[in-house]
Amino acid sequence: MLTKRIIPCLDVKDGRVVKGVSFVNLRDAGDPVEVAKLYDQAGADELCFLDITASHENRGILLDVVSRTAEQVFMPLTVGGGVRTLDDIRHLLKAGADKVSINTAAVQNPEFVTEAANRFGTQCIVVAVDAKQVSTASENQARWEIFTHGGRNPTGLDAIEWARHMEAKGAGEILLTSMDQDGQQDGYDLPLTAAVSDAVSIPVIASGGAGTLDHLYDALAVGKADAVLAASIFHYRTYSVAEAKTYLFNRGLPIRQVNGYES
Amino acid sequence: MIAIIDYEMGNLRSVQKGFETVGYDAVVTRDPTVIDRASHVVLPGVGAFGDCVANLNRFELVEPIRRSISQGKPFLGICLGLQVLFTESEEFGSHQGLDIFKGKVKRFSFAEHHGKGLKVPHMGWNAIRIQTPSPILKGIEPESYVYFVHSYYVEPAEPEVICTETTYGIPFVSSIAHDNIFACQFHPEKSQRIGLQLLRNFGAWN
Numbered sequence: 001m002l003t004k005r006i007i008p009c010l011d012v013k014d015g016r017v018v019k020g021v022s023f024v025n026l027r028d029a030g031d032p033v034e035v036a037k038l039y040d041q042a043g044a045d046e047l048c049f050l051d052i053t054a055s056h057e058n059r060g061i062l063l064d065v066v067s068r069t070a071e072q073v074f075m076p077l078t079v080g081g082g083v084r085t086l087d088d089i090r091h092l093l094k095a096g097a098d099k100v101s102i103n104t105a106a107v108q109n110p111e112f113v114t115e116a117a118n119r120f121g122t123q124c125i126v127v128a129v130d131a132k133q134v135s136t137a138s139e140n141q142a143r144w145e146i147f148t149h150g151g152r153n154p155t156g157l158d159a160i161e162w163a164r165h166m167e168a169k170g171a172g173e174i175l176l177t178s179m180d181q182d183g184q185q186d187g188y189d190l191p192l193t194a195a196v197s198d199a200v201s202i203p204v205i206a207s208g209g210a211g212t213l214d215h216l217y218d219a220l221a222v223g224k225a226d227a228v229l230a231a232s233i234f235h236y237r238t239y240s241v242a243e244a245k246t247y248l249f250n251r252g253l254p255i256r257q258v259n260g261y262e263s
Numbered sequence: 264m265i266a267i268i269d270y271e272m273g274n275l276r277s278v279q280k281g282f283e284t285v286g287y288d289a290v291v292t293r294d295p296t297v298i299d300r301a302s303h304v305v306l307p308g309v310g311a312f313g314d315c316v317a318n319l320n321r322f323e324l325v326e327p328i329r330r331s332i333s334q335g336k337p338f339l340g341i342c343l344g345l346q347v348l349f350t351e352s353e354e355f356g357s358h359q360g361l362d363i364f365k366g367k368v369k370r371f372s373f374a375e376h377h378g379k380g381l382k383v384p385h386m387g388w389n390a391i392r393i394q395t396p397s398p399i400l401k402g403i404e405p406e407s408y409v410y411f412v413h414s415y416y417v418e419p420a421e422p423e424v425i426c427t428e429t430t431y432g433i434p435f436v437s438s439i440a441h442d443n444i445f446a447c448q449f450h451p452e453k454s455q456r457i458g459l460q461l462l463r464n465f466g467a468w469n
Binding site for chain 1: 273274276277280281284309310311373382383384385386387388389390408410411412413414430431452453454455458459
C-alpha cells in the first residue's frame, strides 16, 4: 500500500538554514547538507529545501548546496523558491534535485508549468499554491484565494479552481500552504486541504500549521493529503520523524515504519 | 567498472553516488567502447517512453545495450530503464520498445476509483512482495518499502520473469529478473538503506 509521506522542510538563505535546528549531534546545524543527512538517517520520506535568498546572484550557492546534498542523501529532494525559467529548473535538476517547486512564475504565466512538464516530465514539477481564506463568517461556503510574495499580493484567483488548472497545465503534485496557518503551529487548514485534495487527482502535500502529531494526523486523515510538510516541530526536536511515524502508524494510517533508523 | 548509460533522461548523479557509497566505481557514459568494457551496465531513466526510445536511437545506444545483455553482463534497468525493455508502450499513442521482454507498458487508470484517493502518478514509498527470490534482493526483507514515481507499469507476457509485485489499486509488477537482467520500477537510488542494499547486491552480482 502506498504510504503517506512525512517531509521535513528547510528554509535556506544564502546557503544556510534559516530557522535554527536544535540537533545536539550536528557539527553545524546551519549547514543544510548536515541537516539533510540527519533527516535521511532518521527515515524522513522526502526532503524539501525552500530557498528564500533575496538576490538572484546568490543562486550558485543554492546549486552547490543541492549538489552536495544529493551526493550524500538517498531520498527524494524537492527544491523551491525563485524558480522562474526553464534554465532554473534545468540547473536544479542537474545539481541533483528530484523535483522543483514553482510558485509565483506559475501565477504570472501558467503556460510555464506546461513548458516545464513537457521538457522535464510532469513527475518533477510541483506547483506551490499559497492560499488564504477570503470568505467571511456569514458565507456558507468557504473560499480561499491565491496569494504571492509570502502572502502579501492577492491574485484574485480561487485556490480550488487554481489547483485544478495547475493539474491541467501539467503539475505532477501540489504543495498547498495555508498562509493563515503557516507559522502558527495551530494545525493545518483542514477544509482547504480536503477541498484541494478532492478537486485534483495528483498528490497534494499539506503545509503550514503543524504543531503537534495530531495536526499531522488530521491533515492526512481529515484533509486527505498525500503528504505533510513540517518544519519547526522536527527542527526544534518537539518530535522526531520516527515518533511522528510511529504515532501515525498506530492511529491506523499507512506509514513507512522506520525500524532500524535512529530516532 | 559499472557503466551508467546517459541518454539525457534524468539526472544520473544519484545512481552513480549510490554505487560509490556502497563501494563500487561507476561511470556515467554514452560511449559504446566504455559500455563494452564495463563489467556491469545500468539503464536508468525518468521521463516519457517515446523520448526515451528516441534518445537511445539518437545516441546509437540500442546496439551496445543489446550487446551487453547478450554477453551476459549483469544489467540493471531502473524505472524507464525497465519499461523500455518491453515490446510496446501505450504512453501518448503507441511506442515500440526494445522487445527484450514480451509485454506491454500500461497506464494506471483509476477512473472507477475517482475520489478514493488513488492518484496518478503513483508517487511515494510502497512495499514490494517478493514473488521469485533473486540475488539482487539478498538481505532485503519481504514487504520492504521503496520509492516509486511513475504513471505507467509493465505487464509481462511471461509471468515467470516477475520478481516482485506491489499493490497500487491493483497488483502490478514492480521488478523483473531473468538470467543476467534485473529491472525495477522503483528507484533504488532514492530508497535509502533498502535501495543502497539493492545497489550493493547488483555490484556484487556476476
